[in-house]
Amino acid sequence: MDMAETATRTTVAPSGPSYATRRRIEGWMLVLPALLLILGLSIVPLIQSLVLSFQRWDLQSQEHPFVGLQNYRDVLLDARVWAAFLNTGIIVVCAVAAEFLLGLGLALLFVGDFVGKRFAMPILLLPVMVVPIVVGLTWRMLWDNQYGAINQTLSWIAGHDVNILWLAHRDTALFAMIVTDVWQWTPFMFLVLLAALSSVNPELYEAAALDGAGWWQVLRDVSLPGISRVIAVAILFRALDAFKIFDLVYMFTQGGPGTSTESISWYIYQLGFKFFRLGYASAVSFVVVIIMTVIATLYVARFLRGGDA
Amino acid sequence: MDSKPTIDPKHREALESFARARASRRQVLQSAAGLAALGIAGRSRSVVARSAAPSLSPAAISAAQRALRQNADSAQAAVDAVNALDPKPTELNVVWEAALQAEDPKLFSGPLWEELTGIKINTIEKPFEELFPAQVAEHLGATGAFDVLSMVPSWTADFVSQGLVEPVDPYIEQYMAPADLDDYHPLYKALMNYGGQRYGLFDDGDTIILYYRTDLFEDPANKDAFKAQYGHELAAPKDWTEYDEIQAFFTEQGGGNSWGGASQRAPGQVYGWFSEEFRNRGGRFFDDETLDATLDSQAGVDTLTRMIESNKTMPPGIETWGFPEVLAAWMAGQLAMVGGTWPPYGRWSEGTTAEQLNWVPETQVKGKVGYSVMPMGHSLHNAGFSLAVSADSANKEAAYLFIQWMTSPTISLQRVMLPYALRDPYRLSHYASEEYRGRWPNAGDYLDTLSAAADGALLDIIMPGSAEYHTALDHLVTSAQSGTPVEEALLTGNTAFNEITDRIGREAQMEAYENFKALKGSYYS
Numbered sequence: 001m002d003m004a005e006t007a008t009r010t011t012v013a014p015s016g017p018s019y020a021t022r023r024r025i026e027g028w029m030l031v032l033p034a035l036l037l038i039l040g041l042s043i044v045p046l047i048q049s050l051v052l053s054f055q056r057w058d059l060q061s062q063e064h065p066f067v068g069l070q071n072y073r074d075v076l077l078d079a080r081v082w083a084a085f086l087n088t089g090i091i092v093v094c095a096v097a098a099e100f101l102l103g104l105g106l107a108l109l110f111v112g113d114f115v116g117k118r119f120a121m122p123i124l125l126l127p128v129m130v131v132p133i134v135v136g137l138t139w140r141m142l143w144d145n146q147y148g149a150i151n152q153t154l155s156w157i158a159g160h161d162v163n164i165l166w167l168a169h170r171d172t173a174l175f176a177m178i179v180t181d182v183w184q185w186t187p188f189m190f191l192v193l194l195a196a197l198s199s200v201n202p203e204l205y206e207a208a209a210l211d212g213a214g215w216w217q218v219l220r221d222v223s224l225p226g227i228s229r230v231i232a233v234a235i236l237f238r239a240l241d242a243f244k245i246f247d248l249v250y251m252f253t254q255g256g257p258g259t260s261t262e263s264i265s266w267y268i269y270q271l272g273f274k275f276f277r278l279g280y281a282s283a284v285s286f287v288v289v290i291i292m293t294v295i296a297t298l299y300v301a302r303f304l305r306g307g308d309a
Numbered sequence: 310m311d312s313k314p315t316i317d318p319k320h321r322e323a324l325e326s327f328a329r330a331r332a333s334r335r336q337v338l339q340s341a342a343g344l345a346a347l348g349i350a351g352r353s354r355s356v357v358a359r360s361a362a363p364s365l366s367p368a369a370i371s372a373a374q375r376a377l378r379q380n381a382d383s384a385q386a387a388v389d390a391v392n393a394l395d396p397k398p399t400e401l402n403v404v405w406e407a408a409l410q411a412e413d414p415k416l417f418s419g420p421l422w423e424e425l426t427g428i429k430i431n432t433i434e435k436p437f438e439e440l441f442p443a444q445v446a447e448h449l450g451a452t453g454a455f456d457v458l459s460m461v462p463s464w465t466a467d468f469v470s471q472g473l474v475e476p477v478d479p480y481i482e483q484y485m486a487p488a489d490l491d492d493y494h495p496l497y498k499a500l501m502n503y504g505g506q507r508y509g510l511f512d513d514g515d516t517i518i519l520y521y522r523t524d525l526f527e528d529p530a531n532k533d534a535f536k537a538q539y540g541h542e543l544a545a546p547k548d549w550t551e552y553d554e555i556q557a558f559f560t561e562q563g564g565g566n567s568w569g570g571a572s573q574r575a576p577g578q579v580y581g582w583f584s585e586e587f588r589n590r591g592g593r594f595f596d597d598e599t600l601d602a603t604l605d606s607q608a609g610v611d612t613l614t615r616m617i618e619s620n621k622t623m624p625p626g627i628e629t630w631g632f633p634e635v636l637a638a639w640m641a642g643q644l645a646m647v648g649g650t651w652p653p654y655g656r657w658s659e660g661t662t663a664e665q666l667n668w669v670p671e672t673q674v675k676g677k678v679g680y681s682v683m684p685m686g687h688s689l690h691n692a693g694f695s696l697a698v699s700a701d702s703a704n705k706e707a708a709y710l711f712i713q714w715m716t717s718p719t720i721s722l723q724r725v726m727l728p729y730a731l732r733d734p735y736r737l738s739h740y741a742s743e744e745y746r747g748r749w750p751n752a753g754d755y756l757d758t759l760s761a762a763a764d765g766a767l768l769d770i771i772m773p774g775s776a777e778y779h780t781a782l783d784h785l786v787t788s789a790q791s792g793t794p795v796e797e798a799l800l801t802g803n804t805a806f807n808e809i810t811d812r813i814g815r816e817a818q819m820e821a822y823e824n825f826k827a828l829k830g831s832y833y834s
Contacts, residue, residue: 059445059467060773060813145626146634168628169791256576257628258788258798273442275777276449277812 053283059276071283080259081284084267085291090174091263092242095181100235102182103189108219110190111197128187136251139180143167143252167252170260177248177261185242189234196230197223232303236296243292264288362479365706368393373484383489384717387710388425390484398704400429401711403457404444406694406731407434412665413730417723418715428707437692438577441467441776448473453701456708460509460697462500462690463769463779466821468697469503470773475698476506480709492718496763496830497735501695503771504824509697510716514725514735516690516762517581519552520639520647520654521545523679525559534558545681549586552648552684553619559645560622568624571638572648574790575631580782581691581769582649586612588767589685591834594778594806600819602806604785605799613786613795619648620790628790633668642673649683651691652733652759659749663729676750680758687833688762691769694732734759768830772821774809781805 017025053071057064075081106124110117127135142148143166154162166176200223208218224231246265249255255262255270262270268288272281372393373386381389391397403419405411411434419430433455435443441464447454448471460468468474481490490498497511525531526543535543539554546552552570559569572582592608595601603609620627624638632651638644639654647654657669658678682688696712698705714720718738725734726745734740740760746753770778785802789795810818825831 058812059471060817062470145629146624163625165626165628168626254576256784256787257791258784258793258801260788260791270780273446274438274780275774276442276445 049282050286052279053286055279057277057279057282064279067279071280072287074280075283075287078284080262080267081264081287083259084262084264087174087261088243088245088263088265091177091181091245092239094178095185095242096235096238098178098182099186099189099238100231102186103191103193103234104231106186106190107193107197108223110194124190125187127184128191130184132184132247133251135180135184136247139176139183139248140167140251143176168257170257173253173261177245177252180248180252181242181245185238189238192230192234193227196227200226229304232299236299236304240292240296363475363705365479365483366390366394368395369706369710370483377486382717382719383485384714384720386484386486387714387717391426391428391707391710391714394707397426398428398707400431401456401704401708402431402433402454403711404433404435404440404455404459406440406459407436409665409729410731413724413727413732417727417730418720421720422711422714428711430711444468444473445471448699448701451701453699453703455699456702456704457712458509458697458699460695461692461769462511462695463692463771463775465500465503465508465695466771466773466775469508472700473697474508475700475702475705475709476508477501477510477698477709477712478507480698480706480713481507484710485713489718492736492738494735494737494740494760494763496690496766497693499828499830500690500693500768509695510712511693511695511735512712512716512721512732513692513694514690514733514739514759514763515651515693516733516759516766517585517649517651517683517688518655518758518762519545519649519681519683520658521679521681522642522645522674522677524677525645526679531558531562545679546646546684547686549615549619549684552646553615553622556619556646556648557622563643567643568638568645569622570646570648571623571627571630571635571644572619573631573635573650574620574623574627574786575629575634576783576787577631578691578783579786580779581689583612583616583782583786584769584779585649585683585687585689585691585767586616586685588832588834589683589687593832594770595810595822600810600815600822602803602810604782604802604806605796609799609802610795613789613799616786617789617795628787637670640670640672640674649688651731652755653731655680655755655759656728656748659752661728665729678751680751680755682758682762682765687765687767689769690763690766690830693735735763765833766830767833768825768828771825771828772818774813774818777809778806781809 016022054066054068055064056067056070110121130138142150145151145163145165145168148166150166151162151164154164164172166172204222204226205218208222213221244265245263246269249261249263249266253261255266259267264284268281268284271277271284369390373390376386376389403414405414411432414430414432419432423429440459441461444455444458444460445467458468458474460474465474493501493511494514496516497514501507501509501511526545532543535555535558538558541551543555543558546555556569559567561569563569573579574582587604587608590608590611592606592612593603596603624630624643635644635647635650636654636657639647640658655678657666658672658674660672660675661669696715698708698712702708715724718736721732721736722739722742722745724730724732725739726748734745734756737760739745740756742756746756769775772778781802784805785798788801789798793801
């Protein structure tokens, strides 16, 4: 290779980053806006609230010193936190269980054809489309002891005046919240399970029928195993969502009487946005996140990973 | 309604002396503020340090003082001053309690102010329970979203310690006719002051009074039957025993369709009823030496026990009744008494055609309403509002002038008479207003009762953390109503109080409590 040839090759050699690098940069440029948005709106506040959870940050304090794990220690000793967890747990377990059973029943009904199905379907889906705070307001009127339709209906059935103070006592108020939550969210469960049931291979049903399987056997051995992963995901979604219950507590009882119907979200809201105990509220929030993460991880490991579902 | 500003002769005389003695008055004010500031020490030192004197517009001051010299009142002075501002803001953001309260700035005072000054009033509505957090949150975020704040007097300690509000003494000194300041009822005038400085202009006299049906009380058959049953005359109750007797008497007569009385018992504001009766019985919130909560004293036990017992002769489900439920039953003629509520009941009972009140049942009690200070003599001043200048406002001077105009005798009189609004009388001139006293046959009795109630009113707790203390009181009452034994509920209240006190700091709270006790209306025994 002589000097002239080398010079020519040098001249024509590609300059700047390689094709692969350019592609990588382009890729980064495309995701950068979304990345910045997530960082700005989610990660940074999360880190900031984590820092806050180690500070004493109260409305009344002029300084906001770091207090180490003091807030976390206080959370563990705070009876209201655990009472709120208990209330939330009761609502989640009862409401999600009822929603699953009702949703499954409806899905099994609607997976077949019947007269009026097209008419009934959208009506059943309406509650899930209503804004939760509107659901709370509407149902608060229904549960009203004096003017509410529920007591009135019970009075007709009983043949005498029924005057239950649904929202004035812990047990009945929690019951009212569960019923209302079930009313609103059963359609969600129904829709998900209906989609899952519709996707089960029809040949399996035909085979089961040829084997002489009854309705219960088909459900137990064909339908449920076929949709078990969807069931697991639907229950996880609903449970995580129900755990955040706030609207119904806000509209029904404001956590009362006393603090007996506080949910964990309501308590955190009170601490953070009513009394501005931001350090402590952040600590409670992180304890909730940790507990929920552990529960969700165990649940996923048990029901969604591997072949067993 | 005569909207033309007029001036009382006594105001004129005061204005003239004001003009003569400006220099000496300023010195007196400064000395007084300085002396009072010494008394509050630690907590407010940082606040005082933050409160630099505002730089006021010489042109605006000149315009206001010219108006005052010409015998105009504080309303006209404010208008002239704001019109002399250069630059003059085009709008002011005013945060206000949502719904009926907000009808005033939206329909009456806002448009009138805009007509007079060209400054548009943007009313930002917040439900009552969100007013406190929304205003604090905007301040913490340093958004400057609000020019004028709505401040319940019990929030003053927190608002001041966090630097949300601007001291208004320097503005008052330059812009307000002194006679207009003296026109405030003494209770409400004192509520504007915290730690030796004024942090707002009081704007809503929310002292609770008792309402009763004169037709039922004066009915000879009822009088005889009551006297035969209880051994004393049927009259407005002087204590809670008498109240419960009257309530039980009429509830028995009502046969399930009407009741002897009702008081709010729903969570949120029921603490007020406990707080009032507790102190009327000699109860004190804290031990003077240790600041330990003393809610479980005999006064606490007696109060809570009686409240629970009294619920039994109120309408079924009273534990869930708030302001609208009691109002509906009262207006429908189903109650012989309302065991304490806010002043609008008096106006609405006499009928209103305001479309904003079309949700209120048509009154069946017009011309049948008597008024009384609450049993045991001391009514509670529950909530109420001051208007304050936001420390984050970019238009502080205009904001101040707006609230001076709003609360001035002439404008505020019109506002407390609006059929649909919720602002209630708080100036001596309101109580004395011939126009107001002529609104219905016994409107004079109504105003006299409000004035007498304010004379001996008890105040909400005014200390840092007051919202938390009040919530703890609310919790103990609602908890007892749902079946928790009275002693246990009170002890839980004590625990909650002590936790709040310890968290904020006993030393600081002791000082704040001493300041609270120094206010007329903290305790009467």
